[in-house]
Amino acid sequence: MLRVEGVCKSYSKGGWFRKRQQQVLYDISFDWNQGECLGIIGESGSGKSTLGRLLLGIEKPDRGNITFAGKPVTDRRTRMGGISAVFQDYTSSINPFYTVEQAMLEPLQLAMKEQKMRESKMEGLLVQVGLDASYLPKYPHELSGGEAQRVCIARALATEPACIVLDEAISSLDGSVQTQVLELLKSLRTSHGMGYIFITHDIQAASYLCDSVMIFRSGQIEEMIQVERLGDVQSLYAKELLRKIMV
Numbered sequence: 001m002l003r004v005e006g007v008c009k010s011y012s013k014g015g016w017f018r019k020r021q022q023q024v025l026y027d028i029s030f031d032w033n034q035g036e037c038l039g040i041i042g043e044s045g046s047g048k049s050t051l052g053r054l055l056l057g058i059e060k061p062d063r064g065n066i067t068f069a070g071k072p073v074t075d076r077r078t079r080m081g082g083i084s085a086v087f088q089d090y091t092s093s094i095n096p097f098y099t100v101e102q103a104m105l106e107p108l109q110l111a112m113k114e115q116k117m118r119e120s121k122m123e124g125l126l127v128q129v130g131l132d133a134s135y136l137p138k139y140p141h142e143l144s145g146g147e148a149q150r151v152c153i154a155r156a157l158a159t160e161p162a163c164i165v166l167d168e169a170i171s172s173l174d175g176s177v178q179t180q181v182l183e184l185l186k187s188l189r190t191s192h193g194m195g196y197i198f199i200t201h202d203i204q205a206a207s208y209l210c211d212s213v214m215i216f217r218s219g220q221i222e223e224m225i226q227v228e229r230l231g232d233v234q235s236l237y238a239k240e241l242l243r244k245i246m247v
């Protein structure tokens with residue numbers, strides 16, 4: 001459904017006079033199928049978030065193609081109902097001057113014309129993530145971290161996407177709230193057939209939620225492995241990375 005073919009990405013680096021290109025992604029290719037949960041793990045700076053932004057069509061690759069159901073992800077109409085995102089920093093994901101209602105209205109306004117339908121959809125979405133309509137008039141500073149991240153998930157669900165890209169979406173939450181959000185994501189998989197691309201440093205969380213894991217190394221796919229076979233990774237780099245992050 002989501003197809004990534006030969007994707008390369010560079011950024012320019014350096015000051016005004018000595019501009020250099022830093023290549024961040026090298027010839028990335030993989031497929032993501034409907035309902036699947038794919039984890040992406042790798043060291044800091046290996047290019048995971050850059051890949052996430054390209055999957056969301058926020059940035060364009062220098063070379064290669066990313067399509068969702070055969071259409072380019074850079075086209076907004078492809079993303080609507082196809083793919084959405086939840087990022088780590090929920091405090092900057094929600095406008096501090098917007099109430100929960102205003103934040104959730106943004107994606108719904110494009111999809112639904114009638115105010116009544118939008119209201120009942122918003123309430124339904126909040127219930128889905130374990131909140132309720134009493135949260136609609138609240139501002140972000142009136143929410144706990146876990147509640148704010150739940151609002152972000154509810155907003156990401158608003159356009160009924162097949163896939164949500166979660167970029168370190170649970171890292172800044174404390175332990176028990178992380179577990180709650182992971183359980184919520186897992187239950188949405190069962191109840192709504194949701195699929196995820198889960199970018200994380202947390203191998204335990206990836207093992208809990210994902211079917212397979214992509215191990216990323218310096219902008220390249222080092223290895224792809226089913227979660228239940230994580231102990232059988234082949235490359236020395238993957239073995240070492242897993243050893244470091246599993247302690």
Ligand SMILES: Nc1ncnc2c1ncn2[C@@H]1O[C@H](COP(=O)(O)OP(=O)(O)OP(=O)(O)O)[C@@H](O)[C@H]1O
Nearest residue numbers: 011012024042043044045046047048049050051201
């Ligand atoms: N907009 C940008 N302009 C210039 N360089 C960038 C930009 N975005 C990312 N980079 C560089 O690309 C490299 C990969 O960054 P990226 O954020 O994708 O890595 P990451 O694996 O997600 O890291 P982390 O786990 O720390 O979030 C880094 O060297 C970073 O400095």
